[in-house]
Amino acid sequence: MGLDGPLDLSEALGSSNPSDLKGCEILKEKRKEKRMSRKIHVFDTTLRDGEQVPGAKLNKSQKIEIAHQLARLGVDVIEAGFPCSSPGDLQAVKAVSEQVKGPVIAGLARAVEQDIDAVWEAVKGADRPRIHVFLGSSDVHLQKKLRRDRESAVQMAVDAVRYAKRYCEDVEYSTEDASRTDFEYLCRVVDAVIHAGATVVNIPDTVGYAVPEEFGDLIRRLREHVPALDKVTLSVHCHNDLGLAVSNSMAAIRNGAEQVECTINGMGERAGNASLEEITMILRTRHGSYDAHTDIRTEEIYRTSRMVSRLMNIPVQPNKAIVGANAFSHSSGIHQDGILKDRSTYEIMRPEDVGIRQNKIVLTARSGRAALRHRLSDLGYTLEDDQFERVYNRFLHVADRKKEIGSQDLSSIVEIELTKVPETFTFHSLQIMSGNSMVPLASITLTKATEKLTDAATGNGPVDAAFACIERIVGQQGILRDYDLKAVTMGKDALGEAMVRVEIGDTVYSGIGTSPDVIEASARAYLNAYNRFFANSH
Ligand code: KIV
Ligand code: ZN
Numbered sequence: 001m002g003l004d005g006p007l008d009l010s011e012a013l014g015s016s017n018p019s020d021l022k023g024c025e026i027l028k029e030k031r032k033e034k035r036m037s038r039k040i041h042v043f044d045t046t047l048r049d050g051e052q053v054p055g056a057k058l059n060k061s062q063k064i065e066i067a068h069q070l071a072r073l074g075v076d077v078i079e080a081g082f083p084c085s086s087p088g089d090l091q092a093v094k095a096v097s098e099q100v101k102g103p104v105i106a107g108l109a110r111a112v113e114q115d116i117d118a119v120w121e122a123v124k125g126a127d128r129p130r131i132h133v134f135l136g137s138s139d140v141h142l143q144k145k146l147r148r149d150r151e152s153a154v155q156m157a158v159d160a161v162r163y164a165k166r167y168c169e170d171v172e173y174s175t176e177d178a179s180r181t182d183f184e185y186l187c188r189v190v191d192a193v194i195h196a197g198a199t200v201v202n203i204p205d206t207v208g209y210a211v212p213e214e215f216g217d218l219i220r221r222l223r224e225h226v227p228a229l230d231k232v233t234l235s236v237h238c239h240n241d242l243g244l245a246v247s248n249s250m251a252a253i254r255n256g257a258e259q260v261e262c263t264i265n266g267m268g269e270r271a272g273n274a275s276l277e278e279i280t281m282i283l284r285t286r287h288g289s290y291d292a293h294t295d296i297r298t299e300e301i302y303r304t305s306r307m308v309s310r311l312m313n314i315p316v317q318p319n320k321a322i323v324g325a326n327a328f329s330h331s332s333g334i335h336q337d338g339i340l341k342d343r344s345t346y347e348i349m350r351p352e353d354v355g356i357r358q359n360k361i362v363l364t365a366r367s368g369r370a371a372l373r374h375r376l377s378d379l380g381y382t383l384e385d386d387q388f389e390r391v392y393n394r395f396l397h398v399a400d401r402k403k404e405i406g407s408q409d410l411s412s413i414v415e416i417e418l419t420k421v422p423e424t425f426t427f428h429s430l431q432i433m434s435g436n437s438m439v440p441l442a443s444i445t446l447t448k449a450t451e452k453l454t455d456a457a458t459g460n461g462p463v464d465a466a467f468a469c470i471e472r473i474v475g476q477q478g479i480l481r482d483y484d485l486k487a488v489t490m491g492k493d494a495l496g497e498a499m500v501r502v503e504i505g506d507t508v509y510s511g512i513g514t515s516p517d518v519i520e521a522s523a524r525a526y527l528n529a530y531n532r533f534f535a536n537s538h
Pocket of ligand 1: 108205206
């Protein structure tokens, strides 16, 4: 929450009674402390480092949608992409720069003119553009990757920053693989790029090699040895190969880092990046321990996490801190008993603080358009008329089979409908014959324009049969690379949500589908991946 946000007692007391005067006093004290604490800038790189996950590629409109949500979340910087990587990414970063207002919009460039030109072309339309330049600094990067000596690499860094400065006042410089770089040399590079005009210096733990004590120490020693760092923003960027990305970022904050680079759900190369939601909630829940805060609107965290997971088609593990399905559910009897007596016994944060709504109101197939509209607006969705009609039709379809539709079901329906690709083939119906002593058989009907196409196929199981049948109808074979199925809510009649990643040709396409019937959810997800393939091929 920002300093001007509404009074929130949970900040002070967790589950205390809002009418408690003592609580108000504590809260005022807390807010005074917060005013005096250091602001940590949140640099979100979900759209760049996060997007480097295989199969998670976003198109322009998906990037814009996530970027708008990141702005609502209150991040300070959005790294929208790597414009030189493809003309499509350049256009996507350009669109984000022109349409998303509030945060600084950054684009990544290697330390070469052609990359810097592309970033400027992409971010120049932003109200607050930033060029982010990086170059390896460790000996292994210099010798094995760049084939340069230290001397010429410092010169290359300085030249790149000076070149970027001709376009843009705000230039960030990253010393790639900093945590494995010789300390004296790292100080030299940092000092040189600041004198060349860098406004932000970023220290990445590119390969996730650092451990917290050592990384915190590195940040403290850098501050001591490079006085020029006082004139710029000192940033860190940690990867999670040893599961320490958040711990390393926190150690860096404690030792003087002022910006953290992170991603939603910890998405990113290999084991991922530091998770935005974890860093933010640590600073909020353990504020006294760090004396630092962010301006993140934490109530937007859950929705952002869901959106990123759906659009990138990467499920969130159930036990993931802050946003996992089990993060706030108490299953043992002792814990449940404690929670019922007083939530503070086993809860250090409230689900509402991260935007998980506990609304018990449910809709049924007879609820009608007005009730659905009302519920959607309660959940924060504003839909165009045609979007609303699509959601309404799907809602009726699901509600026919699942009697009660709760908030999470509704969010799942809306988000899937809104993120659909143009459909070359539309799902019509499915029949399955399966059992433990027969070969499973699927018969599926799809529509293409006005034509109905029906076929049948067998498989190792009913899902395999359904996938084989879809391949026969669309006339294209793929390799299933990933398959995930989960229940959106608790209960036997829960809505199933399937996510797949399918290699078709030389590209991996993701797909998502939902239905009370898990085989149908899987078939819809598979078809969704094929529709992405066809949309991409036209
Ligand atoms: O991990 C890394 O070093 C990076 C840089 C480009 C900042 O992503
Ligand atoms: Zn990275």
